[in-house]
Amino acid sequence: MSQLRFHHVFYVLMALSGIVAFLIPGRFVERYQPRIEILFSPVARPAGVVGRMITRRTEGTVVPANDHRLDPEVRAENEALRGEVMRLNARVAELNRQQNELGKLTGALRELCKVTKVIGFDSGNRDSISISGTSFDGIKQDMYVVINGGLVGQVARVGSLGSQVKLVTDPAFGVRVKFLRFDKEFLMQLPIAAVVVQGIGAGRMSVTQLSLANIGLDANLKPLDAVAGPIVKEGDYVQIDDNECPAPLQGLKVGRVVKIGSRRGARLYADIQIEPITNLQRLPEVMVMTRER
Amino acid sequence: MRWFSYFILAYLVVGLQIGLAPYVAYHGAAPNLVLLAVVFIAVNAPRDAALLGCFMLGFLQDLVTQQQPGLFAFSYGLVALLVLNTQQVVYKDHPLTHFSLALAAGLLTAAIILAHGWLRPPVLKPVDGRGVRPGATTELTRVLYTALLAPIVLGVLKRAKTLFGFHGGRRKGRAW
Numbered sequence: 001m002s003q004l005r006f007h008h009v010f011y012v013l014m015a016l017s018g019i020v021a022f023l024i025p026g027r028f029v030e031r032y033q034p035r036i037e038i039l040f041s042p043v044a045r046p047a048g049v050v051g052r053m054i055t056r057r058t059e060g061t062v063v064p065a066n067d068h069r070l071d072p073e074v075r076a077e078n079e080a081l082r083g084e085v086m087r088l089n090a091r092v093a094e095l096n097r098q099q100n101e102l103g104k105l106t107g108a109l110r111e112l113c114k115v116t117k118v119i120g121f122d123s124g125n126r127d128s129i130s131i132s133g134t135s136f137d138g139i140k141q142d143m144y145v146v147i148n149g150g151l152v153g154q155v156a157r158v159g160s161l162g163s164q165v166k167l168v169t170d171p172a173f174g175v176r177v178k179f180l181r182f183d184k185e186f187l188m189q190l191p192i193a194a195v196v197v198q199g200i201g202a203g204r205m206s207v208t209q210l211s212l213a214n215i216g217l218d219a220n221l222k223p224l225d226a227v228a229g230p231i232v233k234e235g236d237y238v239q240i241d242d243n244e245c246p247a248p249l250q251g252l253k254v255g256r257v258v259k260i261g262s263r264r265g266a267r268l269y270a271d272i273q274i275e276p277i278t279n280l281q282r283l284p285e286v287m288v289m290t291r292e293r
Numbered sequence: 294m295r296w297f298s299y300f301i302l303a304y305l306v307v308g309l310q311i312g313l314a315p316y317v318a319y320h321g322a323a324p325n326l327v328l329l330a331v332v333f334i335a336v337n338a339p340r341d342a343a344l345l346g347c348f349m350l351g352f353l354q355d356l357v358t359q360q361q362p363g364l365f366a367f368s369y370g371l372v373a374l375l376v377l378n379t380q381q382v383v384y385k386d387h388p389l390t391h392f393s394l395a396l397a398a399g400l401l402t403a404a405i406i407l408a409h410g411w412l413r414p415p416v417l418k419p420v421d422g423r424g425v426r427p428g429a430t431t432e433l434t435r436v437l438y439t440a441l442l443a444p445i446v447l448g449v450l451k452r453a454k455t456l457f458g459f460h461g462g463r464r465k466g467r468a469w
Contacts, residue, residue: 006341013348014370020363021409026416029362036356043308051316120311123327124358124365125406125432130311142418154418156359164359171425172359172415198417200425202321281315 035159037119037130044120044130052282077182112248113146113287114138119162121281127170127201128156129281131163133288139163144246144289150253150277151175151240152286165288167280168254169205174198176242177207177254179232190231194241197254197274203281205255207238207272208263215270221262234258238274246292253277294342295458299334302450302457306330307353322434327354328402329439329446331369332394335376336385336447337459347373361409368405372398386451388444395443399436407432 020029069077116133133139135158145152145165153173156166166173177197179190192214200206216224216231223230236257240249255274263269306326314323327350334346351369355362376394383390410427 007344010341010344010348010370014367017348017352017363017367017370021361021367022412026361026413033362034356037311040304040308040311040357043305044312047309047312048316051313055316120308120357121314121323122358122360123307123310123314123354124360125427125435126359128359130357166359166418170359170415171410171427172418174417196417198425201427202431204321206425279315281318 030157035157035162035164037162038132039161041119041132048120112289112291114290115285115287117285118283127167127199129165129167131165131286133163134160136160138290139288144249145286146252146289147283147286152280155288168276169199169201169203169280171199171201175240177238178241180237180239192231197238203275205274208269210270211268212262212270219268232257232260232272234260294338298456299346302330303350303353307357311357319438320434322431322438324439324442325435328398329395329443331372332376332398333447333450335373336380336394337454340377343377344373364406364409368402372401375401388448391443391447392440396436396440399439403432403436
């Protein structure tokens with residue numbers, strides 16, 4: 001008679017899961033992990049729709065805490081933005097005309113993307129979303145995911161029953177960015193070299209390589225130049241400036257500065273916290289950039 | 294334990310977790326509904342069924358998260374062992390029991406997740422480097438939030454207890 005008892009099997013399973021979780025590097029395990037997100041969509045998607053309806057009614061428009069602009073100011077900025085978009089469109093058209101090869105490469109970002117539905121959010125403590133797009137739809141690992149408002153993240157895992165997208169706010173995501181500001185009507189690039197912004201979870205990103213002096217602040221977070229003010233301040237935008245990213249993504253919005261403090265453990269360095277423009281965890285659909293040109 | 298009812302519960306709870314989490318999150322911390330199902334199973338089911346049931350819930354959650362696979366299966370297995378040891382000494386249907394067990398289970402899970410984050414921090418992509426290690430604040434908020442929900446969720450599940458046939462296996466002297 002077999003001496004194998006249930007608790008032997010259980011402890012073997014526990015040991016295996018412990019080894020997989022703590023000892024084997026993630027990149028080896030991920031290859032064999034099945035993606036089954038789509039199986040849960042009959043429950044997850046209706047739940048998400050109900051959640052979206054309720055939060056839309058109760059929250060209304062989400063206004064950033066530090067946004068104290070009045071309606072006329074917002075309208076004026078919108079007008080300025082329209083003008084800027086028109087100017088940039090004209091500039092892109094001109095560049096396309098001048099460089100035929102480059103003309104093939106660019107074009108509306110939407111044309112390079114495949115729209116796919118979001119099934120749900122990460123069931124653990126990471127910042128990721130599950131999408132219904134699969135390997136059969138041409139989705140591959142490391143493809144970028146965008147919405148009209150900016151960058152969403154990067155495909156982390158693909159399977160035949162769904163895929164997982166790591167959001168820009170996930171601790172495993174980092175990208176080079178530059179800072180921009182809308183000063184009244186004009187878009188102004190701030191005099192700071194491209195830096196790495198990385199996700200810190202809970203819907204936020206952070207830039208920690210800059211010293212306080214680099215962004216025009218002293219150790220007490222007061223501006224070095226009282227007249228000009230700090231170089232980076234709350235409300236400034238960050239956009240992609242990374243050679244590793246495909247050309248159509250350059251200049252895409254990543255988020256907005258929401259808080260500037262000093263880094264824990266390195267008081268002379270800044271901790272610039274950034275939030276995406278929209279709540280990336282509540283998106284009904286996203287676009288996966290399946291082609292780069 | 295009736296495994297058909299168990300699988301329906303597992304399917305619903307994982308589906309609700311991935312569908313509802315961002316809408317009920319508080320300061321970036323969403324409650325862990327799967328953990329509440331784990332506590333429910335561990336408190337009520339016979340020993341072997343509870344151990345396997347909790348482990349499988351963790352395994353299922355591992356399949357729909359970006360965390361390293363095996364992490365939740367391992368955590369919930371330990372939670373099951375912890376809760377099973379208290380089965381005889383707690384009043385299973387009392388809200389305070391639900392709260393305290395969910396709190397203890399949440400703290401254990403959070404400790405494992407934080408330890409994993411510290412031992413194996415995420416690798417940054419597309420730039421090179423190491424990702425930020427997880428902060429304890431969000432995890433502790435999640436634990437407290439989940440524990441506060443426990444009396445409500447487990448109170449609802451308590452009413453459906455007969456569907457799971459928790460006592461059937463015991464009377465017959467076998468696990469399932």
